Amino acid sequence: MRIVTLKEIQSMVSLSAATVAVRDAFIDYSQGLIEQPDPMQILFKDELGRLTGDCHVKSAQKKRHAYFVIKVASGFYNNAAAGLPVNNGLVLVMSSDNGQAVALLQDEGWLTQVRTAAAGALAASLRDVKKTDCLGVIGTGIQAYLQVKMITEKLSLKRVAVLGRSLEKSAAFCRKLNEELDVIAVPMDSARSVCHASQVVITVTPSERALIRAEDLPESLHIVAIGADSPGKLEIDPSVFHAAKIVVTDDHDQCLHHGDFGAAVRAKAIKEDADYAMGKVLSGQYSELDFNGTGISIVDLTGLGAQDLAVASLLVDQFSTSL
Amino acid sequence: MRIVTLKEIQSMVSLSAATVAVRDAFIDYSQGLIEQPDPMQILFKDELGRLTGDCHVKSAQKKRHAYFVIKVASGFYNNAAAGLPVNNGLVLVMSSDNGQAVALLQDEGWLTQVRTAAAGALAASLRDVKKTDCLGVIGTGIQAYLQVKMITEKLSLKRVAVLGRSLEKSAAFCRKLNEELDVIAVPMDSARSVCHASQVVITVTPSERALIRAEDLPESLHIVAIGADSPGKLEIDPSVFHAAKIVVTDDHDQCLHHGDFGAAVRAKAIKEDADYAMGKVLSGQYSELDFNGTGISIVDLTGLGAQDLAVASLLVDQFSTSL
Incomplete structure (x- = not known):
């Protein structure tokens, strides 16, 4: 088993290549070429029953x-107070032929961040934008940062409107x-303003x-939720x-159980069969959909295996000859 | 993250300590002290739709x-033909406080084999046996071997009756x-004989x-199934x-979905609430159960997280001070 560190991973995976790969994955998935079991979820609570991770x-x-x-x-939400990263993770790559572990990618959650941001960028770009248009972002964490970076680069946007939990966080x-990306970001005071x-x-x-x-x-x-x-x-x-x-989901069942779409269906605000599949949207199967005209469109992303x-x-293909 | 090899693992975990630990785990689980999400299952099929792994x-x-x-x-069932072990695996040990990986146990499936055999030994020993009694085993793989080893040691049995897929395999x-354990094993020609x-x-x-x-x-x-x-x-x-x-299950829901118990319930051969929980049986909560008298008793084991x-x-406690 090859063990690959975060540093190696970051040197081998570019954000643009990740976006292309994730686009192909959505399309493959919508064509039934990829099988995913239901995700496993492990929740951690403190003694008062509050979610801690x-x-x-x-x-x-x-x-x-x-x-x-x-x-x-x-x-783990209390990590920041202890000076540790909130998000963490790793990826096991296993052989489909014999079940043996091929590689352990010690990405510390970075690949999840990247593939999530790539999906966000693909979802955002379903709407045509002008260079003078503005990207609104609610959230101020690492994933929000990566989303802003990838979306503004992909759509050539400069203007960003930000809403965080407090004006201090937004600012x-x-x-x-403003320092690190080629954008002009402005803090906002409400979701309505954004x-x-x-x-x-x-x-x-x-x-x-x-x-x-x-x-x-x-x-x-x-x-894009x-x-x-x-x-x-x-x-x-x-x-x-x-x-x-228009409502698009990355996976109908998963969004029904884990996403905002499910909450809307359970509240009877929308019919259960009202969503379009992200992969089919990306491959142009719904020519009638118009993300550009008047009206509200939503893409609900819950993240796919x-x-x-x-x-x-992307990574393993680069070193597979040496395995 | 500490990476622990199979060799180190085998030198640190004894079968008897594993049996004690697994017994405690069943009891903790039955008392609601352990949470387990539903297991994830990934199936592999060949082009004809036959299960290969x-x-x-x-x-x-x-x-x-x-x-x-x-x-x-x-x-992966075709591994043997390729000279590879059929079973494989690893265990990630993660911190409940911050979500970071603590250790990767590269046990190649050995810990699963051991904890499964420990459960089998605990289940087998629910019935009192005499030293002259016989253990029947259907199956001739690595897990069957480990079960025979642990059960005959724990129950001081010498006689073993074996049924494999062919008389050659049984023999x-x-x-x-007979060579490796202190037993007298005899091949049988049918399940009825066993x-x-x-x-x-x-x-x-x-x-x-x-x-x-x-x-x-x-x-x-x-x-013991x-x-x-x-x-x-x-x-x-x-x-x-x-x-x-008497029917005992290691976990009611899991046996209902994954085990022989579920097949019996779906065939209406037994009521869905007819089973007793393994952990409660082990902690002596069902004093009315008599595994020793006349009649058939079944323990259905599907394996618990x-x-x-x-x-x-058992392992991590031994090196946790050095982490």
Whole structure:
């Protein structure tokens, strides 16, 4: 078994290559070429029953592919106070022929960050934007940063509107974006302000209550919901789904159980069969969908094992001859 | 992250210590001290749709325990022909406090073998036996060998009756047992012969059809069913459950979905609430149960993440001061 460190991984996987690989993975998945068992979820609570951390295990195998992956990703919310990274993880790459471990990718969660940001960038780019348009971002964490970086690069956007848990957090995040990326980021005071200032909004938080409601919406907005990936988490109020003209899910069943889409279906704000599959949207199978005209569109992303397989394959393909 | 090789693991974990740890784990689990998400199952098929391998991921966390485990175990049935071990696996030990990986136990499936054999030995010893009694074993693989070793040692049995897929396999397995263990093993020609020759029978196969039926049974027999641990596998016919006076499961829900017990419930051979919990049996909570008198008793084992946590903890506790 080859053990690959984060440093090696970062030198071998570019964000643009990851985006191409994740796009292919969505399409493969929608064509039934990739099998994924239900994700495993392990929750950690303190003595008062409050959630202190979670760990997700995802897996995917692709037909006639030499290996499959088992991906472990954790988030422990009190880590920051202890000076440790909140997110962590690793990827096991296993042979589909004999079940032996091929590689352990000690990515510390970085590959999950990248494949998630790649999905966000692909989802955001379903809407055509002008260079003067604005990207709204709710959330100020590492994933929010990576999303802003990849989306503004991919869509050539310069303007960013930020909403964090406090004005201080928003302002600090804007400073970081303005220093490190080629953007002009401005802190906002409400979800309504972000939605009205932007053409595309991404939500990237561990929130358990809705951050965007129907009354916050302008006439036209493209929303990419990334944070809610397990039962109990929520970013987009069911009323927003009720108002939407288009709803896309990365996986129907998973979004039904783990995402904002499911909360909207359970609230009867939207019909259970109202969503379009991300992979089929990306491969152009729904020519009738118009993400550009007036109205609200939502992409609900919960994260697929197929994405993990895609980015791990990028790596393993590079050293597979030496295995 | 500390990486521990199979050789180190084998030098640090004794079979007897594993049995004690697994017993405690069953009891902790039955008292609600251990949480396990549903196991993840990844199946591999050839182009004709035939099963060629499977990979299981199990996890467990214990209240106020410093770490949790994610255990990967695979079985690839064509490996033997290629000179590779059929079973493989590894265990990730993760911190319950911050989600970081503490250790990777490269046990190649050995810890799974040991914790499974420990459970078999605990289940077999629910019935009191005399030294002249006979252990029947259906199956001739590595797990069957380990079960025979641990059960005959724990129960001080000398006589073993063996049934494999062919008389050649049975005879070869008997030779191995007679050479390496302090037993007298004899090949049998049918499940009926094994059941009538034995007081305790264990089934340790990847069979997809019943190996023991009601018509094979003597008046009194204690059966430990180990092989069937995923949907589609079957060793014990529902008619045997119908005939049984006592049915024990390691986990009610898991046996219902993955074990022989579930097949019997679905065939309406037994009521869904007819089983007793292994952990409660081991802690003596069912004083009315008599495994020794006339009649058939069955223990259906599907394998718990709690067992993986128990044997991994045996190891990690030994080097935790140096972490």
